[in-house]
Amino acid sequence: xxxxxxxxxxxxxxxxxxxxxxxxxxxxxxxxxxxxxxxxxxxxxxxxxxxxxxxxxxxxxxxxxxxxxxxxxxxxxxxxxxxxxxxxxxxxxxxxxxxxxxxxxxxxxxxxxxxxxxxxxxxxxxxxxxxxxxxxxxxxxxxxxxxxxxxxxxxxxxxxxxxxxxxxxxxxxxxxxxxxxxxxxxxxxxxxxxxxxxxxxxxxxxxxxxxxxxxxxxxxxxxxxxxxxxx
Amino acid sequence: xxxxxxxxxxxxxxxxxxxxxxxxxxxxxxxxxxxxxxxxxxxxxxxxxxxxxxxxxxxxxxxxxxxxxxxxxxxxxxxxxxxxxxxxxxxxxxxxxxxxxxxxxxxxxxxxxxxxxxxxxxxxxxxxxxxxxxxxxxxxxxxxxxxxxxxxxxxxxxxxxxxxxxxxxxxxxxxxxxxxxxxxxxxxxxxxxxxxxxxxxxxxxxxxxxxxxxxxxxxxxxxxxxxxxxxxxxxxxxxxxxxxxxxxxxxxxxxxxxxx
Numbered sequence: 001x002x003x004x005x006x007x008x009x010x011x012x013x014x015x016x017x018x019x020x021x022x023x024x025x026x027x028x029x030x031x032x033x034x035x036x037x038x039x040x041x042x043x044x045x046x047x048x049x050x051x052x053x054x055x056x057x058x059x060x061x062x063x064x065x066x067x068x069x070x071x072x073x074x075x076x077x078x079x080x081x082x083x084x085x086x087x088x089x090x091x092x093x094x095x096x097x098x099x100x101x102x103x104x105x106x107x108x109x110x111x112x113x114x115x116x117x118x119x120x121x122x123x124x125x126x127x128x129x130x131x132x133x134x135x136x137x138x139x140x141x142x143x144x145x146x147x148x149x150x151x152x153x154x155x156x157x158x159x160x161x162x163x164x165x166x167x168x169x170x171x172x173x174x175x176x177x178x179x180x181x182x183x184x185x186x187x188x189x190x191x192x193x194x195x196x197x198x199x200x201x202x203x204x205x206x207x208x209x210x211x212x213x214x215x216x217x218x219x220x221x222x223x224x225x226x227x228x229x230x231x
Numbered sequence: 232x233x234x235x236x237x238x239x240x241x242x243x244x245x246x247x248x249x250x251x252x253x254x255x256x257x258x259x260x261x262x263x264x265x266x267x268x269x270x271x272x273x274x275x276x277x278x279x280x281x282x283x284x285x286x287x288x289x290x291x292x293x294x295x296x297x298x299x300x301x302x303x304x305x306x307x308x309x310x311x312x313x314x315x316x317x318x319x320x321x322x323x324x325x326x327x328x329x330x331x332x333x334x335x336x337x338x339x340x341x342x343x344x345x346x347x348x349x350x351x352x353x354x355x356x357x358x359x360x361x362x363x364x365x366x367x368x369x370x371x372x373x374x375x376x377x378x379x380x381x382x383x384x385x386x387x388x389x390x391x392x393x394x395x396x397x398x399x400x401x402x403x404x405x406x407x408x409x410x411x412x413x414x415x416x417x418x419x420x421x422x423x424x425x426x427x428x429x430x431x432x433x434x435x436x437x438x439x440x441x442x443x444x445x446x447x448x449x450x451x452x453x454x455x456x457x458x459x460x461x462x463x464x465x466x467x468x469x470x471x472x473x474x475x476x477x478x479x480x481x482x483x484x485x486x487x488x489x490x491x
Contacts, residue, residue: 004302006264006273006353007309007346013265028379035381039452040442042381046388047396047438051431053389054396057235058404058423091386095393098361099235101301104353106265160309164342166316174316181308196424203428211435 002096002111003156005104012163017109020086023117027087034084045080049088052076053095070193074148075200077120078127078141079215085124089116114155123148137205137218137226138198146194153186154179206230235397236298236361245288245363249461250372256471257360263478264352269485270345272478273352279474280355288363298358299351306350314343366390371458380453387454388441395437400430 008016034041052072072092076085093111097103103111127144131137161175204212209223218226240246245253260280264273281299284290317339370390373383403426407413412422 002305004306004350004354005261005357006349006351007306008265009346009349010266028382031385032379032381035452039446040439042384042452043388043441043445044435044438046385047392047434047441049385049389050392050396051434053393054400054430055427057397058400058426087382088385091382091389094386095366095390097357098366099237099393101236101298101354101358101361104261104357106261106353164313164317164346167336167339174312177312177316178309181312192420195420196427199424200427200431203424204431207428208432208435211432 002093002103002115003107003159005097005107007104008107008110008159008163012159013106013109015109016107016113016159020109020112020117023083023086024090024112027083027085030083031087045084045088048076048080049092052088053092056092056096057100070189070196071115071119071149071152073115073120073152074123074145074193075197077123077148078144079217082117082121082124085120086112086116089120092116110156110159114152114159118155119148119152122151137222138202141201142194142198144194145197146190149190149193150186153182153190157182202230236358237365239290239294239362240365243288243290243363246365246368247459247461248363248467249463250364250368252463252467252471253360253364254372256474257356259475259478260356260359261353263482264349264356267349267482267485268345268487270341270348271485272482273345273348275481276352276478277348277355279478280352280359284355284359284362288359290362295358295362299354302350302354306347310343310347313346314339317342367456371456374456374458384452384454392434392437392441396430396434399433400426403429 031045052075055072055075056070058070073085073089076088080088090108090112093103093108093116097105097108123144126147127140130140130143135143157175157178160178161171164174165171166173166177201212205218205223205226209218209227212218213220213223260276264276267273281295285292285295314335317336367390370383370387373386404422407422407426411418413419
């Protein structure tokens, strides 16, 4: 859910930049460290970012009639971890705002906070804990991506509510209002995206599981086991 | 999804104008719009920037209108919520739903109009930038700032590969559509999954190939680009200054004005 240019009033767009920038700087530090160890990571991350962009620009078959796009950031978080995803998503969000008219420049901070930081972080945390607890890989990916999408949408509603608190009941009341209205499109959308990502992962395991092992998404033992159950 | 805004920017007659001048115009418009308290300023900016984009940038008017309608869904829903929930005092009009009274107060309506105008103004500035300045031009601007090299490198390669994958995705999608792959919800979901998987695997292989090919051409983590020198012409400078001063004048005179 992108917040459009000019939508957030003055103190709030700066505040969200202040929130996002330290995380992005940390992500860049991580990225530079990774690049100095493995130089091949730059082209790989670049194509990964392009993949996220193209995926997010494809329309999902819609349920509610509204146009709905996957965010793709939950998948990126599972693959690359939240720190690097935050850097990638800055670029992706910038391109989305410039090429597709989704989002904006002053609202970039807020959009990065919701879609590039909090959503991916939630996805990553969920994925790691659930995989330690031994949850089925596909169910895990499905839940992690769907929850990331919901987290993004809750944060966006919160951002809007904080910027436009209701007269009666303050920010909480308008949070409920924004949340309730956007829930109609976001709840099915998150389920769609989760299912999409889980099924993509299924094919990737089938055809090219070594990528997932390289990225330490799966251990090689887990990957062989998944392949065996498929046959 | 066959055209992205960058395609129009590459053909735009304003492409060869000074990048910094365009960025200054856009930044000024966005900041003035966001910090204004009256909907007139962002509305004025929206009119000026739309005129500049359509007239100087030679963007088809119909296409531009369609672009402006894109954010409408999100914005209208949010603006209606703001109108109902923001501000208190006497209601302009209200209606009852069981157990609850919904009403619009003048403050709420003002706020909603302001947000609507700001979004229009901001989006028109964004469109001016994205419809007249291709990303390739902005890379030299990015290089002049102090972003880390790895970030800019990734941004540049990502830009290149967006087009590669977009073409693959459109081709696959076309092939799927011809084979009735999007005839109903179930099949279109299945087709989406196959498209996504194919794209992922292909992009991964492409990334490995890219690394090999760049490595064999002595890539050391830095792509060089040369920037053209494009001095700002006097007429451009005068027009920009006139625009800036007009916005400031409108800003000054409408600072305490409300619509309702």
